[in-house]
Amino acid sequence: MQLSLGPVPYFWPKQQLLDFYQSMVTQPLDRIYLGETICSKRREMRWQDWLDLARFVESHGIKAVLSSLTLIEAESELKQLTKLCKQDEFLVEANDMGAVNLLSQQGKPFVTGPAINIYNGRSLRLMQNLGLERWIMPVELSKSSLGDTLQQAQELSNEPLPETEIFAFGQLPLAYSARCFTARQRNLAKDDCGFCCIETPQGINVTSQDGEQIFTLNGIQTMSAKIYDLCSEVDSLKQLNVQSLRISPLVSGTSEAIHKFKQAIDGTATENGDAIPLMDLSNANRVCNGYWFGEPGMDLHRQ
Numbered sequence: 001m002q003l004s005l006g007p008v009p010y011f012w013p014k015q016q017l018l019d020f021y022q023s024m025v026t027q028p029l030d031r032i033y034l035g036e037t038i039c040s041k042r043r044e045m046r047w048q049d050w051l052d053l054a055r056f057v058e059s060h061g062i063k064a065v066l067s068s069l070t071l072i073e074a075e076s077e078l079k080q081l082t083k084l085c086k087q088d089e090f091l092v093e094a095n096d097m098g099a100v101n102l103l104s105q106q107g108k109p110f111v112t113g114p115a116i117n118i119y120n121g122r123s124l125r126l127m128q129n130l131g132l133e134r135w136i137m138p139v140e141l142s143k144s145s146l147g148d149t150l151q152q153a154q155e156l157s158n159e160p161l162p163e164t165e166i167f168a169f170g171q172l173p174l175a176y177s178a179r180c181f182t183a184r185q186r187n188l189a190k191d192d193c194g195f196c197c198i199e200t201p202q203g204i205n206v207t208s209q210d211g212e213q214i215f216t217l218n219g220i221q222t223m224s225a226k227i228y229d230l231c232s233e234v235d236s237l238k239q240l241n242v243q244s245l246r247i248s249p250l251v252s253g254t255s256e257a258i259h260k261f262k263q264a265i266d267g268t269a270t271e272n273g274d275a276i277p278l279m280d281l282s283n284a285n286r287v288c289n290g291y292w293f294g295e296p297g298m299d300l301h302r303q
Contacts, residue, residue: 001237001265002030002244003258004165007037007067007093009173009218009248011197014044020249021053025060027255028262031244032057033093035067035084037113039180039219040077041195047083054090067093070115071176071220093136104130114139114167115176121152124162134163136246139172139228142294146240163243169231169257170248171203171216172224172288172297181217202251214298226288226298233292234264 005024008017024032034054036042045053054064068081078098085092085102094100095113103110111134118124118135127135137146146164153161167173183193185204203216205225213225230237230245237245245265247257290299 001234001242003028003261003265004031004244004246005029005033005254005258006167006170006246006248007033007035009038009171009221009223010201010203010251011039011042011195011219012044012201013198014049016201017045018053020254021057023255025057025062027258029062029258031063031065033065033067035093037067037070037095038221039197040069040074040080041193042197042219044198047080051087051089063091065091065093065111067113068095068099070095070113070173071178072096072098073178091133100127100130107131109133111165112136114173119145119149121149121154121156124149124153125156125159128159128162132162134165134244136165136167139167139174140291140297143233143236143240143292144294146242150240164241165244165246166230166237166242167228168233168237168245168247169229169261170227170246170250172228172291173221173248174215174224174297175222177220177222180220181222182219185217224288224298227286228291228297229287229289230292231260231264233289234261 035050057064066084068084069077072078072081081099085099092103093111093113094103095115109131112132114136117138118127180190180193182197183190186196197219203218203223205213206215206217208214216223216225245261287300288298289301291297293301295301
């Protein structure tokens with residue numbers, strides 16, 4: 001089973017981003033996804049910067065994948081997407097159907113991100129016919145949904161299935177909007193936002209009337225406030241023939257998460273023989289895993 005590092009969803013200064021990846025290439029990762037997936041106005045990193053960074057990642061023996069925007073809203077964004085899909089050096093993670101269409105027209109293989117709605121075996125086989133080689137399951141689906149999807153796809157064709165990657169750790173990407181919530185929170189127009197996202201390097205927490213943190217606002221994206229954690233489910237993921245687990249970057253703790261998942265994959269045990277836990281799962285205010293068990297996403301399922 002492999003470990004992948006998803007694209008950084010937050011808006012970080014260029015040097016912070018470069019320093020982050022400088023440390024990530026020393027981690028036991030098989031694949032790193034790179035690129036701006038949230039907002040095209042986040043221009044600390046230019047096109048050439050991403051290409052140079054991808055080459056740097058691959059020089060350390062790690063597969064680099066370039067990720068596309070999740071929501072295309074302007075002609076300029078479509079032009080940038082076209083440039084991304086036409087380059088031949090790196091595999092592309094398509095995060096909207098426009099990218100899928102461009103890549104399919106060129107006969108190029110691609111990965112689909114969690115925003116692409118593959119909910120059943122028919123969709124999976126259809127996307128495979130278009131060039132899909134790996135899919136990241138939508139985060140709201142459960143273990144049983146994954147099993148049903150893979151079984152249905154196998155019944156439809158004798159062709160080998162695309163590789164399956166599961167979002168296993170990080171703040172869940174829940175929804176995207178044409179409105180920028182970060183700008184709105186500051187009473188700024190989206191087109192005159194002042195790039196204020198860079199001042200909230202891990203988003204803005206939103207609490208309920210009861211004081212519970214429920215969401216995180218990240219520009220046009222809504223994320224979970226809690227950290228989704230499937231470290232305790234590694235064995236069941238192996239049984240479902242999942243090829244890769246995705247770690248979504250955080251401001252701090254990403255390296256620790258990678259090593260804990262690596263230990264779980266390798267079967268490393270503590271002195272008392274128990275699997276090494278990633279986080280304190282007794283603290284339900286920090287962690288969630290409900291979607292995996294077909295329960296409300298913000299819940300923590302205890303077996």
